[in-house]
Every structure is written in structure tokens, then in C-alpha cells.
Amino acid sequence: MTSTLDKLEKKAPASVPRTIGRIGLGAVLVLAGVSHLTFARGDFQAQVPEWLPLDKDFVVLASGVVEISLGGALVALPKRRVLVGLVAAAFFIAIFPGNISQWVTRTPAFGLDTDSKRAVRLVFQPLLVLWALWSTGAWRALRRSK
Known part of the structure; x- marks a missing residue:
């Protein structure tokens, strides 16, 4: 019996462009994940919203592991x-609320030291969502399944 997921995958x-996009996104995620665990850890901690009831370092480390895992899986x-x-x-x-929080609280990190720079960054998160859906064929597979 074929599962819904198997049907979507088919x-x-x-x-070639989607495959390059998928592998490129995977590489970006692995690099971002490694940076969470190493050289950019402090900048990522600055993005964790104050209202989140978790240790900032834990959030950064956990999200880094998730990013490496997702990148590898892609x-x-x-x-x-x-x-x-x-x-x-x-x-x-x-993770988008962290970006919004950085903009609202005017928290500098990653060289985003003005409201304009932080606002421009907000545009890129939806583009990452679209990149993930397009490069994996998920967007079209979901549309075709209806």
C-alpha cells in the first residue's frame, strides 16, 4: 500500500535547476548550522526572543543541529x-519570530545595526521558505495532489 508521502514524492x-537549488540550500543550511555551534553563536543568541522561556544557548545549539540535519537530508x-x-x-x-524580534527590539547582530538592515533581512526568510518548497518539488507535488 502506497502512503500519501510516497504519492507526493512521485x-x-x-x-537540474531544482537539484542544484536543493543541494545549494542544503549547503547553506549546513554552513549556518555549523556557525550556530561555533563562530556565530553569540550573534544567534542575540536573535533569540526574550519572551521564549528557554535558555538562549540551548536554542542556538538545538537549531544549529536541526539546520545541519536538514542540510544533510536535502x-x-x-x-x-x-x-x-x-x-x-x-x-x-x-524561526521567523526570532527575526521579527531582532527587528522590533532593535538588537544588533550579524552587522544588522540599523532598522533598515533588520527590515531587509525579514524579506529573506519567506524566500528561504519558497526556496525549500521549490527546490524539493514540494510546492508542485502538493498542488498536483489536489
Whole structure:
């Protein structure tokens, strides 16, 4: 019996540009995850909203591990690209409040030391969601399943 996920995977288009996009996003996520664990840890801690009832260092380390895992999965699991694309898109949505918090609280990090720079950064999070959905074929597979 074929699962819904298997059906979605079969409806996901694959092409050279999508494959390059998927592997590129995977590489970006792995690099971002490594930076969470090493050289940019303090900047990422500055983005954790004050209202989040978790230790900032824990949030940064955990999100770094998630990013490395997602990045690796985007590269290593092409047959599950729709699932990984959906999870990556959900992850980008889940961390978006941190970007909004950085803008609202005017917290400098990553060289984002003006309201304008922080506002421009907000535009890039939805683009990451779209990148994940497009490069994995998840967007089209979901549309085709209806």
C-alpha cells in the first residue's frame, strides 16, 4: 500500500535547476548550522526572543543541529526531498519570530545595526521558505495532489 508521502514524492518534479537549488540550500543550511555551534553563536543568541522561556544557548545549539540535519537530508535523501522540503519550510517559519524580534527590539547582530538592515533581512526568510518548497518539488507535488 502506497502512503500519501510516497504519492507526493512521485508527483514532485525533478530537474537540474531544482537539484542544484536543493543541494545549494542544503549547503547553506549546513554552513549556518555549523556557525550556530561555533563562530556565530553569540550573534544567534542575540536573535533569540526574550519572551521564549528557554535558555538562549540551548536554542542556538538545538537549531544549529536541526539546520545541519536538514542540510544533510536535502543533499543525501533525494528520494525523500518532498518531506525534507516541507520540514525545512516549516523550520524557516518556526524561526521567523526570532527575526521579527531582532527587528522590533532593535538588537544588533550579524552587522544588522540599523532598522533598515533588520527590515531587509525579514524579506529573506519567506524566500528561504519558497526556496525549500521549490527546490524539493514540494510546492508542485502538493498542488498536483489536489
